[in-house]
Amino acid sequence: MVGTPMNGRRLSFGFGNGGHDLGPSSTPPSNAGSDYGSYIDFTREDVEALLNEKSKRKDRFNYKERCENMIDYIKRLKVCIRWFQDLELSYSLEQEKLKSSLELSQQKCVEIELLLKIKEEELNSIITEMRRNCTSLQEKLVKEETEKAAAMESLIKEREARLDFERSQTTLSEDLGRAQRELETANQKIVSLNDMYKRLQEYITSLQQYNGKLHSELSTVEGDLKRVEKEKATVVENLTMLKGQLALSMASQEEATKQKDAFASEVTSLRSELHQVRDDRDRQISQVQTLSTEIVKFKDSSEKSGSEVNNLTMKTNELETKCTLQDNHIKELQEKLTLAENKLEVCDISAIETRTEFEGQQKLVNELQKRLADAEYKLIEGEKLRKELHNTILELKGNIRVFCRVRPLLPDESCSSEGKIISYPTSMEASGRGIELTQNGQKHSFTFDRVFAPDALQEEVFTEISQLVQSALDGYKVCIFAYGQTGSGKTYTMMGRPGHLGEKGLIPRSLEQIFQTRQSQQPQGWKYEMQVSMLEIYNETIRDLLATTNKSPSDTTRAENGTPGKQYSIKHDASGNTLVSDLTVVDVESVKEVAFLLNQAANSRSVGKTQMNEQSSRSHFVFTLRIYGVNESTDQQVQGVLNLIDLAGSERLSRSGSTGDRLKETQAINKSLSSLSDVIFALAKKEDHIPFRNSKLTYLLQPCLGGDSKTLMFVNIAPDQASSGESLCSLRFASRVNACEIGTPRRTTNGRPTESRLSYF
Numbered sequence: 001m002v003g004t005p006m007n008g009r010r011l012s013f014g015f016g017n018g019g020h021d022l023g024p025s026s027t028p029p030s031n032a033g034s035d036y037g038s039y040i041d042f043t044r045e046d047v048e049a050l051l052n053e054k055s056k057r058k059d060r061f062n063y064k065e066r067c068e069n070m071i072d073y074i075k076r077l078k079v080c081i082r083w084f085q086d087l088e089l090s091y092s093l094e095q096e097k098l099k100s101s102l103e104l105s106q107q108k109c110v111e112i113e114l115l116l117k118i119k120e121e122e123l124n125s126i127i128t129e130m131r132r133n134c135t136s137l138q139e140k141l142v143k144e145e146t147e148k149a150a151a152m153e154s155l156i157k158e159r160e161a162r163l164d165f166e167r168s169q170t171t172l173s174e175d176l177g178r179a180q181r182e183l184e185t186a187n188q189k190i191v192s193l194n195d196m197y198k199r200l201q202e203y204i205t206s207l208q209q210y211n212g213k214l215h216s217e218l219s220t221v222e223g224d225l226k227r228v229e230k231e232k233a234t235v236v237e238n239l240t241m242l243k244g245q246l247a248l249s250m251a252s253q254e255e256a257t258k259q260k261d262a263f264a265s266e267v268t269s270l271r272s273e274l275h276q277v278r279d280d281r282d283r284q285i286s287q288v289q290t291l292s293t294e295i296v297k298f299k300d301s302s303e304k305s306g307s308e309v310n311n312l313t314m315k316t317n318e319l320e321t322k323c324t325l326q327d328n329h330i331k332e333l334q335e336k337l338t339l340a341e342n343k344l345e346v347c348d349i350s351a352i353e354t355r356t357e358f359e360g361q362q363k364l365v366n367e368l369q370k371r372l373a374d375a376e377y378k379l380i381e382g383e384k385l386r387k388e389l390h391n392t393i394l395e396l397k398g399n400i401r402v403f404c405r406v407r408p409l410l411p412d413e414s415c416s417s418e419g420k421i422i423s424y425p426t427s428m429e430a431s432g433r434g435i436e437l438t439q440n441g442q443k444h445s446f447t448f449d450r451v452f453a454p455d456a457l458q459e460e461v462f463t464e465i466s467q468l469v470q471s472a473l474d475g476y477k478v479c480i481f482a483y484g485q486t487g488s489g490k491t492y493t494m495m496g497r498p499g500h501l502g503e504k505g506l507i508p509r510s511l512e513q514i515f516q517t518r519q520s521q522q523p524q525g526w527k528y529e530m531q532v533s534m535l536e537i538y539n540e541t542i543r544d545l546l547a548t549t550n551k552s553p554s555d556t557t558r559a560e561n562g563t564p565g566k567q568y569s570i571k572h573d574a575s576g577n578t579l580v581s582d583l584t585v586v587d588v589e590s591v592k593e594v595a596f597l598l599n600q601a602a603n604s605r606s607v608g609k610t611q612m613n614e615q616s617s618r619s620h621f622v623f624t625l626r627i628y629g630v631n632e633s634t635d636q637q638v639q640g641v642l643n644l645i646d647l648a649g650s651e652r653l654s655r656s657g658s659t660g661d662r663l664k665e666t667q668a669i670n671k672s673l674s675s676l677s678d679v680i681f682a683l684a685k686k687e688d689h690i691p692f693r694n695s696k697l698t699y700l701l702q703p704c705l706g707g708d709s710k711t712l713m714f715v716n717i718a719p720d721q722a723s724s725g726e727s728l729c730s731l732r733f734a735s736r737v738n739a740c741e742i743g744t745p746r747r748t749t750n751g752r753p754t755e756s757r758l759s760y761f
Ligand SMILES: Nc1ncnc2c1ncn2[C@@H]1O[C@H](COP(=O)(O)OP(=O)(O)OP(=O)(O)O)[C@@H](O)[C@H]1O
Pocket: 406, 407, 408, 410, 454, 484, 485, 486, 487, 488, 489, 490, 491, 492, 493, 497, 613, 615, 616, 617, 618, 647, 648, 649, 650, 716
């Protein structure tokens, strides 16, 4: 580059920009030569500054040096001037060139202008297009901006949220810290709970083992019992046979004795006859001897009278023939006597034989009687053990047990379009105990102590409760009640279908069992007295169903059932018995008597027709059998109670279509059932106050629900789609009942109650 002191700027005259740029250029002219190459970077300001500086520094530089500098500077200036001259030349040449190229350029410009116009048009169209694009872009921009604003807003919000989040994170981390601490304590608790759980598991296992042991013991005892009973039966059979044989041999012995006596008397009479005949013979021999001496005397004095001799000879002959005859007779008699004596001997021998046989049989009988007594003792002991084991098992099973029974679809009920609403799980653990109800597509599962499907027979159902009924004879309070919506099969379960013997319900079957057991326990010394009472709770009023002044079945006025104006009050005594004052109590001796009373009560019951059941029970029916047993040989006493209850059906007013009196009944039924559920829930929660007094039903059931009795609830279920809501409610209620613990059942083995005319519940 060439540095010249022109206007304080660096100057260049190159043709860097296509040869058209006449402005300053940084490119040095190619012909500048190496002589002035080293001055290229000097500007006028530099030179002036240098000169100024040189002049200023006069004092500091010596003159020679300054001259040399000046010469050098002048030389450099000369080179510059030459360079300027060269430049001028080349500039004029360039100008020429430029002029020609300008002309060329002008032509080109015209062309370019044309082209530009075309381009302009194109560009205009492009611009219009661009404008349009621009508008749309602006619109987009606006949109984007609004979006951006929204995004910003959301960003702000997000930031706020983030802040909030951070704040909450802080609190959460504090909470987390706290929770971790709690977790630690909880973990510790879990560990201790796990320990406890393990211990409980072990306890449960040991209980289960104990239960298993009890079961096996029970089965061995039952096996023993059966064996002993069989043995007893054979012994009794043998004994009867031997007694028969004994009676026969005794009869034959009697016969033989009689024969012997007859023979003995015959022998005696023969002997006396023989004796007499011998006496006669001796007399006649002596007569013959006297006659012979007389004959000798007469022979001596033959000469005296020949006729006398003849007479005497005749007499002698007569006597001799008589003697011969008597000898023959004696011989005959002796033969007879020998015969009779032989017979007597034979009879004596057979009598001795019979006696020894009799003695042997007597011994056998004694031995068998001893064995029988042993077997009976074993039987009593086995029965005692069975009772104990059975009751222990029932106690281990828990107190309120729940059985669920699903009735079959009735002819006027149809299966739902979605199929059956009730199913039974088939898994091992739930088999026979589980039930599933589908409502609105949702499946609800429940487990009870036993679930009976619609095909379960009355007999099967009874088999499951027969042990519980047995407990009443063993001195326990037993309560079995049926709960469920109206028409679900409660009365069918408890009473059965009238007129169909095979479909007898639990009440008649229980009574049959009780009376049979009473009969079978008689040989073991047990004597039982039984009393029956029956009542119903209708519209919160107790009615005596066995009162003699009861209305006739055709009588439709319900209010005067029982003794008119009589108030039946419920009381509980200190030993947990429930007393209903003035209630009719009837002594019963047989199933027939009870059946008659049941029939009487059924006629007095409040039954009506509802939309849901042709024969709907409108009251709670309570059947009570009081059992008082005493064993005279062991001095044992037991006092049991069997309560069998058919509750009135729960129903929704909307479905039942009740009005008027029926509406009042329905409300009373629902109220008492809801009191029952309140009591159950309070028991389940182990609350301090259990509202037993809220209804007559719960107050009456107090010992069964909250005391020492063995209680079983049947929850009856209707399988039709329309009842699914009520069925679900019943199942939920039953499931809570199943979870209830009410205390330990107690056996009553004390003496007879003092006031026996009160109904014990
Ligand atoms: N297991 C069953 N097998 C056959 N039929 C049954 C069964 N259970 C109930 N039924 C029939 O269903 C109908 C209603 O039964 P039931 O009268 O026993 O109902 P409920 O629950 O006592 O009704 P409510 O509470 O109204 O007295 C009756 O016709 C009965 O015969």
